[in-house]
Amino acid sequence: MNVIQTEIPDVLIIEPKVFGDARGFFYESFNQRAFEEAVGSKVDFVQDNHSRSSKGVLRGLHYQVQQAQGKLVRAVRGAVFDVAVDIRKSSATFGKWVGVELSEDNHRQLWVPPGFAHGFLVLSDSADFLYKTTNYYAPAHERCILWNDASLDIAWPDVGQAPALSAKDSAGLSMKQAEFFE
Incomplete structure (x- = not known):
């Protein structure tokens, strides 16, 4: 796999080696040993999640103040713009964000370690996100955290419509009001 550094060193883009021909493709979507080597530490995953959303759905920016979650995310159908925001007060990149397009075509994954808020916007007609x-x-x-907090100034792509938000996401807090990690 190919590991790409982002502007926030702890957030990584993971590109698997894809083997394809006229019949389709094959790739190893996860390998514990290779992943731990890429992130430089032991990582234990305990839960897999799958969401399906339609175009313009924006989910996030979510995090847990206790039982913080690291997330390895990917789109297996469609495309999303995926965002990680550093909310570790002691970090040199506190309040900075990284955004990456993840799609069924590019097979990219994003490693979002604990201490980050996470969200995504669906760019395609629909997307399955794992x-x-x-x-x-x-x-x-x-x-x-509110997806459009002015202090973050996240450059969400224009999908030709206002984002579709859940009640929870519409009521997100500003960065000034939010709880953070030390």
């Missing part, structure tokens, strides 16, 4: 997490979902500890 993510492996390093901790279990804990709704009592889940928080949401």
Whole structure:
């Protein structure tokens, strides 16, 4: 696999080796040993999630203040613009974000370590989005930062319509109000 550094060193783009011909393709979507070598530490995934969303759906920016989750994410159908925001107060990149297009065509994955808020916008007619997490979902500890917080100035792509948000995501907090990691 090919590992691409982003502007935030802890967030990595993972590109698997894809073997394709006229019949289709094959790739190893996850290898524990290769992944741990890429991120430089032991990582245990405990939960796999799958969401399907239609064009213009924006999910996020989510995180858990306790039972923080690292996420390895990918789009297996369609395309999304995926965003990770550093919310570790002690980090040199606190308040910075990285955005990457993940699609069924580019097979890219994004490693979003614990300490980051995460969200995505669906670019295609629909998208199936998969993510492996390093901790279990804990709704009592889940928080949401407003997707369009002016202090973050995330450059969400224009999909020709206003983002479709859940009630939870519409009520996200600003960066000034949010809880962070030390």
